[in-house]
Amino acid sequence: MILEIAAAAAVAGGTALVGHILDYRVLKERHFYDRKWDLNISSGNTDGGGINADIIKRDVPNFVLIKNIYKLPFKDKQFENIVSSHTMEHVDDPEKFFNELRRVSKNVTILIPPIWDLAAFFWILEHKWQFLTLSTKHVNKLPPKMKLPYDLVHGAVGQRVK
Numbered sequence: 001m002i003l004e005i006a007a008a009a010a011v012a013g014g015t016a017l018v019g020h021i022l023d024y025r026v027l028k029e030r031h032f033y034d035r036k037w038d039l040n041i042s043s044g045n046t047d048g049g050g051i052n053a054d055i056i057k058r059d060v061p062n063f064v065l066i067k068n069i070y071k072l073p074f075k076d077k078q079f080e081n082i083v084s085s086h087t088m089e090h091v092d093d094p095e096k097f098f099n100e101l102r103r104v105s106k107n108v109t110i111l112i113p114p115i116w117d118l119a120a121f122f123w124i125l126e127h128k129w130q131f132l133t134l135s136t137k138h139v140n141k142l143p144p145k146m147k148l149p150y151d152l153v154h155g156a157v158g159q160r161v162k
Helices: 002-032 094-104 150-154
Strands: 039-041 051-054 063-065 079-085 105-111 129-131 137-139 145-147
Touching: 079 094, 094 105
Parallel strands: 039 051, 039 079, 051 063, 079 105
Antiparallel strands: 105 137, 129 145
């Protein structure tokens, strides 16, 4: 019985890992490098080819430090195409952030973990939202979502793990 449970856990863990690698590595890279992005918001250490922006100083070309994701330091419709990769699931207010992205760009592409990425779904130490979609890529729309128990895991609001 214990061996069967261990085998089932190993299969489930392996399946979750494969799904996460497919989402975060394979599909993200394919979608991300489809084009040169005018703005790569929440860039991490990835160069999108245009302006790269994040809330933490990064070592990428054309970098802009963002102080407030809900009030970006850009003009209305300044950009033709922007990408935000694997960020929406982390923010407090995805609609407000998405609306700000729509303000500064004509075309907003967001890359998010789909529901089949089980590793992302259960990563409640960092993810605040699960988007109810099978696709990783969404252009000019924010898919339905559900709140994850991030705040319960981290206690009272304001005592979050950074």
